Amino acid sequence: MSEHIPRQEGAAVLVGVDFGLPHFDNELEELGLLAQTGGLTPVARLSCKRKAPDAALFVGSGKADEIRELAELHRASEVIFDQALSPAQQRNLERAIGIAVYDRTFLILEIFAQRARSHEGKLQVELARLQYLSTRLVRRWSHLERQRGGIGTRGGPGETQIELDRRMIGEAIKRTRERLAKVQRQRGTQRRRRERRDTFNISLVGYTNAGKSSLFNAMVKARAYAADQLFATLDTTTRHLYLGEGAGQASISDTVGFIRELPHGLVDAFKATLQEAVDADLLLHVVDASNPHHPEQMAEVQNVLREIGADGIPQLLVFNKLDVLQPEQRPLRLADSIEVDGAQVERIFLSARSGEGLPALREELSQRAQADNEAMPLADAAPLHGAVH
Incomplete structure (x- = not known):
C-alpha cells in the first residue's frame, strides 16, 4: 500500500517516546536540529507516552500504524526515533511502517561521518x-x-x-x-x-552548539569552522595562546561537542580526540547561557567527562552568548561561582561574538597558568593534578 505513495527524499517524521525521564524533549527540538544537520527535512513530529518500550515495536502496534499514516500524509521517506532502537525493533518497525526507520544513534553517526x-x-x-x-x-x-x-x-x-x-x-x-x-x-x-615543553594545557569542552569554536577563534584568531548548528566541529584543533609575562604561552584545544545519549561507540572511538581533554591542566566548560535547558546540558557534559576519565580535572565555567540574553536575564555580576557535582566552580559570563567578558577570561587564565608555572619545580614530587586514565 505505502510503496505506491511518491516519497519526498530526505523528508522525515520525528518520533519521541516519553518514558517519564526528566530530560524528555516534548517538542523534539534537538532531534529536529540533528535531522537538519544530517541533511534531512523534518515534516512531522509525534510524541507519545509509555511506561516501558514495546519489545517488538518500541511504541506498540497502534502507534506504529499512526506513524505510518503520518508518514503517508506527509510523503516522508524515513522515520527518526529520538531513542535508541534494538535491531529487532528497527526491523519490525520498517515492516510495519513500510519505509526506512532509524534511531538517534544512527543519525548522530551519519552526521559525524559527513563532518x-x-x-x-x-x-x-x-x-x-x-x-x-x-x-x-x-x-x-x-x-x-x-x-x-x-x-x-x-x-x-x-x-x-x-x-x-x-x-x-x-x-x-x-x-x-x-x-x-x-x-x-x-x-x-x-x-x-x-x-x-612544560606547556599549560587548556581544553574547551561543552555541549554541542554552546559556542566553543567561536570562543576558540576569538581567543587565538584560528579561523576554526564555527556555525550555529550541532557538531560544527568534530576534529580537535590545538593552538598556542600567549597569556602575558609570567604566564607565558599556553596550549588551547577545541574538542568535539557533547550531546545527550552520545552513542557509546562514539565515546569509545573518540577517546583519542577527547584525550586532549583528559590530558588538560584546565577544562574550559563552555555553556550556552541563552539555552533554557543549559543545566541538563551541563549534566550531560559532566557524564561524558566521567566516562572518559576527565572528571577530576579543574574546570572553569564559561557562560557564553551573553549578547543574546534579554536585559532581565543578564547576570548582576560577570564573575561568580556555582556548585557543580558538589564542588564550587568559578564561572565567567562572556560573549565570544561581541568580545564582552573576554579580557576577564584571559586574566583568569593568565593567573592560573602563572600559578601552574610557579609550582612546576614541585611537579615531580607532587603533581598538581592527579593522573587521569
Missing part, C-alpha cells in the same frame, strides 16, 4: 559506524556507502550473504582498529613533545 575531516576523525567515525552496523546486518550492508537520507536498496540477502557480511564487517573493524591505533600512537608522540 569528519582529519584522517583520525574519519577512522574513528568509521569504527563507530562499523560497530553499530555489525548488529544490524539484515539489509544494512549498503549503508556503509550511505551519505545522506534514503534507505538505499530494500531487498534482503540470504543467510549465506549475512554470514559473508558478518565476516567482512569483522575484518573491516579489525583493520580500522589497527589503523586507528597507529594514528593514536603518533598523536601520543606529539602530546609528549608538548608535555616536555
Whole structure:
C-alpha cells in the first residue's frame, strides 16, 4: 500500500517516546536540529507516552500504524526515533511502517561521518559506524556507502550473504582498529613533545552548539569552522595562546561537542580526540547561557567527562552568548561561582561574538597558568593534578 505513495527524499517524521525521564524533549527540538544537520527535512513530529518500550515495536502496534499514516500524509521517506532502537525493533518497525526507520544513534553517526575531516576523525567515525552496523546486518550492508537520507536498496540477502557480511564487517573493524591505533600512537608522540615543553594545557569542552569554536577563534584568531548548528566541529584543533609575562604561552584545544545519549561507540572511538581533554591542566566548560535547558546540558557534559576519565580535572565555567540574553536575564555580576557535582566552580559570563567578558577570561587564565608555572619545580614530587586514565 505505502510503496505506491511518491516519497519526498530526505523528508522525515520525528518520533519521541516519553518514558517519564526528566530530560524528555516534548517538542523534539534537538532531534529536529540533528535531522537538519544530517541533511534531512523534518515534516512531522509525534510524541507519545509509555511506561516501558514495546519489545517488538518500541511504541506498540497502534502507534506504529499512526506513524505510518503520518508518514503517508506527509510523503516522508524515513522515520527518526529520538531513542535508541534494538535491531529487532528497527526491523519490525520498517515492516510495519513500510519505509526506512532509524534511531538517534544512527543519525548522530551519519552526521559525524559527513563532518569528519582529519584522517583520525574519519577512522574513528568509521569504527563507530562499523560497530553499530555489525548488529544490524539484515539489509544494512549498503549503508556503509550511505551519505545522506534514503534507505538505499530494500531487498534482503540470504543467510549465506549475512554470514559473508558478518565476516567482512569483522575484518573491516579489525583493520580500522589497527589503523586507528597507529594514528593514536603518533598523536601520543606529539602530546609528549608538548608535555616536555612544560606547556599549560587548556581544553574547551561543552555541549554541542554552546559556542566553543567561536570562543576558540576569538581567543587565538584560528579561523576554526564555527556555525550555529550541532557538531560544527568534530576534529580537535590545538593552538598556542600567549597569556602575558609570567604566564607565558599556553596550549588551547577545541574538542568535539557533547550531546545527550552520545552513542557509546562514539565515546569509545573518540577517546583519542577527547584525550586532549583528559590530558588538560584546565577544562574550559563552555555553556550556552541563552539555552533554557543549559543545566541538563551541563549534566550531560559532566557524564561524558566521567566516562572518559576527565572528571577530576579543574574546570572553569564559561557562560557564553551573553549578547543574546534579554536585559532581565543578564547576570548582576560577570564573575561568580556555582556548585557543580558538589564542588564550587568559578564561572565567567562572556560573549565570544561581541568580545564582552573576554579580557576577564584571559586574566583568569593568565593567573592560573602563572600559578601552574610557579609550582612546576614541585611537579615531580607532587603533581598538581592527579593522573587521569
